[in-house]
Each structure stands twice: as structure tokens, then as C-alpha cells.
Amino acid sequence: MKTLLLIAAFAGTVLAGNVALAEEFLIRGAKVYTASAQGTLENADVLVRNGKIAAVGRGLTATCCAAVVVVDARGRPLTPGLFGGLSMIGLAEVPHEPDTVDAVIGFSAPAWQQQWRPEFDVTLAYNPRSSLVPVARIEGLTWVVLAPQSSDSIVAGQGAAITLDGRYDAVLDGSRTLFVELGSDASPLSGGSRAGQYMLLQQAIREGRAPGSPGRGALLHAAGREALAPYLAGGRVVFQVERAADILHLIRFARRNGVKAVISGGSEAWIVARELAQANVPVILNPLEDLPSDFDHLGARMDNAARLHQAGVRIAFSSGDSHNARKIRQLAGNAVAHGLAWDVALAALTSTPAEIFGLDATHGRIAVGQDADLVLWDGDPLEVTTIADQVWIAGRPIEMRSRQTELRDRYLKQLHVN
Numbered sequence: 030m031k032t033l034l035l036i037a038a039f040a041g042t043v044l045a046g047n048v049a050l051a052e053e054f055l056i057r058g059a060k061v062y063t064a065s066a067q068g069t070l071e072n073a074d075v076l077v078r079n080g081k082i083a084a085v086g087r088g089l090t091a092t093c094c095a096a097v098v099v100v101d102a103r104g105r106p107l108t109p110g111l112f113g114g115l116s117m118i119g120l121a122e123v124p125h126e127p128d129t130v131d132a133v134i135g136f137s138a139p140a141w142q143q144q145w146r147p148e149f150d151v152t153l154a155y156n157p158r159s160s161l162v163p164v165a166r167i168e169g170l171t172w173v174v175l176a177p178q179s180s181d182s183i184v185a186g187q188g189a190a191i192t193l194d195g196r197y198d199a200v201l202d203g204s205r206t207l208f209v210e211l212g213s214d215a216s217p218l219s220g221g222s223r224a225g226q227y228m229l230l231q232q233a234i235r236e237g238r239a240p241g242s243p244g245r246g247a248l249l250h251a252a253g254r255e256a257l258a259p260y261l262a263g264g265r266v267v268f269q270v271e272r273a274a275d276i277l278h279l280i281r282f283a284r285r286n287g288v289k290a291v292i293s294g295g296s297e298a299w300i301v302a303r304e305l306a307q308a309n310v311p312v313i314l315n316p317l318e319d320l321p322s323d324f325d326h327l328g329a330r331m332d333n334a335a336r337l338h339q340a341g342v343r344i345a346f347s348s349g350d351s352h353n354a355r356k357i358r359q360l361a362g363n364a365v366a367h368g369l370a371w372d373v374a375l376a377a378l379t380s381t382p383a384e385i386f387g388l389d390a391t392h393g394r395i396a397v398g399q400d401a402d403l404v405l406w407d408g409d410p411l412e413v414t415t416i417a418d419q420v421w422i423a424g425r426p427i428e429m430r431s432r433q434t435e436l437r438d439r440y441l442k443q444l445h446v447n
Contacts, residue, residue: 053078054424055091059102059405064109064380065394068372075107077401080424085395100405100419108375108410109395110171110402110422112382113354114347115267115293115313118165118173119155119191121351135180145233145248147207148256149186151177157195161351163431166193168355169404169417172201174386176267176293179210183218183226184233187256190386192402194422203387206291207260211270211279212325223275227282234286237261265289265387267313271325273297280308291385293347294318295337297328302340311343311385316364334377335368344373345382362411374411400424 054077061070063085074089075082091097122129131154134146152175165173171193177186190204210218211226219225233248237257243249249257260266268279271294280301283290292298295312298305305312319331337344346360361374369377383393391400401424408415420427 053083053091054098054100055089056100056102056107056403056405057089058104059107060104061085061395062106062108062372062375062410063395064372064376065396067396072104075395075401075403077403077421077424080401082395082397082399082401084397102405105418106406106408106410107395108169108404108406109379109393109399110404110420111169111357111378111410112345112393113165113170113173113193114357115176115188115349116173116347116354117176117178117351118161118193118354119157119159120151120175122156122159122161124352132176133178133180134186144250144253145182145184146253147184147186147249147260148252149177150188151175151186152189152191152200155191155199157197157199160432161354162193162195163428164352164433165354166420166422166427167417167429167431167434168358169406169410169420170354170357171402171404171420171422172388172392173354174204174206174382176206176208179208179215179218179269181218183210183215183229184208185210190388192422194425194427201388201392205259205264206386207257207264207266208293209266209268211268212272212275212294213323214269214325227278230282231286233257234261260288261286263287263289265291265385267291267293269293271296271329273300273328275325276301277304280304280310283310284308296326296333298342299330299333299336300328302337302342305337306341309343311345311381312337313345313347313382313385315348316346316360316367316369317348331363332367332369334364334374338369338373343381343385344377345385346374346377356413358411358415359413362413365411371411 056075058072061073073087076084076089117132120132132151134149172190174190175188177188179185185208187207190201191199216223236247236249237254266288290310292312295314296318298312316334318329321327334344348357361378365371365374380393383389403421404417405419406415407418
């Protein structure tokens with residue numbers, strides 16, 4: 030295993046060195062998992078030009094110049110860059126060190142008496158130089174969705190999708206999302222009852238749609254009402270909710286108020302899969318959730334993903350573990366082991382989350398016109414022993430190094446010397 034790691038690190042460095050300045054390059058002879066209607070293409074080529082996918086097929090040739098770089102895939106799998114889930118990457122470096130955590134905002138008054146702050150936008154705190162960024166991307170993750178955490182309000186705030194290529198302007202256009210927490214975990218934020226959550230949400234919606242200045246006892250500041258307005262006009266809202274009964278209430282609430290709902294969690298979503306499919310509400314879930322850790326998870330089961338897909342519900346995966354976001358491939362593999370089709374599991378890491386967050390025109394597939402976010406693997410990408418040989422983001426090769434690989438190499442070297 031150590032030998033494989035070293036070989037992969039070396040191969041990635043060589044590829045990065047060859048392709049670093051190329052405006053056009055060709056990946057030849059790959060097993061291309063397009064995550065699109067084209068399906069899987071054996072011994073196929075992918076032409077990249079100026080950061081975009083210019084062509085996909087067999088027998089392609091580059092056109093820009095005689096010295097164009099060609100990457101020989103030798104039949105290895107090539108996939109779109111993977112979605113890393115709802116994340117705090119770049120927002121929380123050391124979770125128990127408050128100075129490094131920017132994903133949550135809190136005030137001193139009792140939580141249920143707080144004015145809500147939907148204008149809280151965690152993307153403003155994103156640090157592309159976080160050590161978590163290279164740790165995730167050398168494992169094939171090329172984008173995540175930054176998600177705020179609830180503290181004093183069931184409305185946690187706003188987040189968005191970001192690219193993991195290290196740029197400071199990392200937010201991906203069209204992915205802005207509001208995050209709301211419901212269920213038993215949020216009961217202390219709503220006066221001690223989950224019924225209070227819908228009461229408060231309905232009040233916030235009335236305030237957000239009412240003309241004039243906020244009155245006495247309002248939940249929202251003027252800035253909060255302004256921030257809430259796009260989400261009351263069809264913007265995307267992710268609701269963290271687990272229990273089947275709560276999911277049904279949420280479906281009705283969203284339909285009644287014209288809210289575009291996405292469910293995060295959904296441990297009991299399989300119980301109401303038919304209703305979710307009819308309402309076209311997607312679910313972002315963790316397929317490893319199968320234990321009744323609290324009363325909201327009593328119906329959790331390992332084939333949740335398979336049952337939801339069978340009912341026609343769009344699914345994506347998220348572990349909620351930013352420091353181990355790379356393990357999201359293990360989630361997909363376990364879903365396959367419990368009945369989900371392999372190609373659907375890959376889509377839950379690529380094309381489906383791109384659709385959910387409004388990025389399907391640029392991300393999630395290997396198709397002409399898409400951003401060239403690509404991963405070349407040394408084996409089945411849903412196997413935990415598989416390694417990413419090379420990652421490209423927007424056509425630029427990522428240096429296949431992180432703080433963890435540097436520590437590994439440093440201490441392996443000392444071990445061999447001793």
C-alpha cells in the first residue's frame with residue numbers, strides 16, 4: 030500500500046509538471062464515466078481547451094499546436110470532479126479552537142428570542158489556504174457547498190458552492206443557498222417545541238413579504254428581510270430534517286409558501302419517498318446513517334438511498350465531516366452494497382448535486398462545454414483502496430500534495446533511514 034501511495038504521488042507530480050501551462054491537452058485512452066446520457070465510454074479521449082471540455086470521443090486529435098500535451102490514461106477510469114458534500118472546509122480549521130471557526134454566528138440573548146440573521150453569509154469567511162483544501166482535492170473532490178451551522182436561530186444563514194482550486198474568488202455563480210435546521214436538534218431554538226419552528230418560519234415569511242419597516246417584536250432586521258426575499262421568490266433552501274413526519278410537514282410548508290426545498294439528512298426519508306418524488310424534493314443524505322442515535326433517527330436504514338432512488342427521488346451524498354470529506358466515496362460504495370446502482374451512486378457525487386445547486390451547466394459531467402474538473406483514478410473510484418492519480422480543476426492540474434502527504438513522506442523517510 031505504501032508503494033502504491035508513493036507511485037501515485039510521483040505520477041501526479043509528473044503529470045502536473047507536464048500539463049501546468051497547457052491551454053489545450055488531450056487525455057487519451059481512458060474509461061470515461063461521463064455521468065451523462067452518454068454513459069461510460071471505453072478507450073475514449075477527452076480534449077480540454079482553455080479550461081473547458083472541448084470534445085469527448087474516440088480517436089480525437091489536438092488542434093492548437095504540434096507540441097500539445099497528451100496524457101496516456103492506459104484504460105484507467107476518468108470521472109468528473111467529485112462533490113465533497115455540505116462542508117465547513119475553509120471555515121473551520123481546528124473545531125475546538127474558536128479563532129479558527131467561522132461557520133456559526135451567536136449572540137447573548139436566549140436563542141428563541143433572537144432576531145434572525147438570514148443575511149449571515151459564511152462564504153465571506155472562506156479561507157482557500159486552509160490545510161483542508163488540498164487534503165480533500167487530491168482525493169478527487171473539486172467542489173463543496175459551504176454550509177453555516179445553527180446557533181441562535183433555526184435559520185443558520187447563507188452558503189454557496191465553491192471550487193477547491195485555491196482561488197480567493199471561489200464561489201460558483203448561481204449556487205447561493207439558505208440553510209434552515211428543523212427537528213429535535215432545533216427545538217431549543219424554537220421555544221422547546223418543533224411545532225414552534227413552523228410558527229416562527231411562517232412569521233418570518235410574512236415579515237419578508239410585508240411592505241414597510243419591521244415592527245416591534247419582528248424576527249427580521251431590514252437587512253434580514255432583504256436577504257430573505259430571493260428565497261421567498263423560488264430560491265434554494267436546504268432544510269436539515271430527519272423524521273418522516275417532519276419531512277411531510279416540510280413538503281406541505283414549502284408547497285404552501287412557494288419555497289424550493291432541499292432536504293439534508295433525511296434518515297427516515299425512505300418512509301415518505303413517494304411524497305418526496307411527487308413534490309420533486311431532492312435529498313442529500315449519508316448512506317452510513319443506520320443507527321437510532323436519537324428519536325428522529327429511529328427509522329434510519331442502510332438502503333435509504335436505494336429506496337429513494339427507486340421511488341424517483343434525486344439523491345446526493347454528504348457526510349458532514351469536513352476533515353474527512355474525502356471519505357464520501359466510501360458512502361457511495363456502501364450505498365451500492367445496499368442496493369443502489371453503481372452509476373446512480375457516481376451521479377450522487379457528480380451530476381445530481383450539480384443539478385441540485387444550479388451548476389449543471391458547468392459542473393458534474395464530462396461533456397462538451399463543461400468546466401474541465403476531472404479525476405484520473407488507478408481503479409474503481411468507489412473502492413476505498415483506489416487512489417486519484419491526477420486531479421484537474423477548470424483544466425489546471427492540481428499538485429498532488431497536501432500537509433498529510435508531506436508528513437507521510439517526511440516520517441517514512443526517517444523510518445527508512447533509521
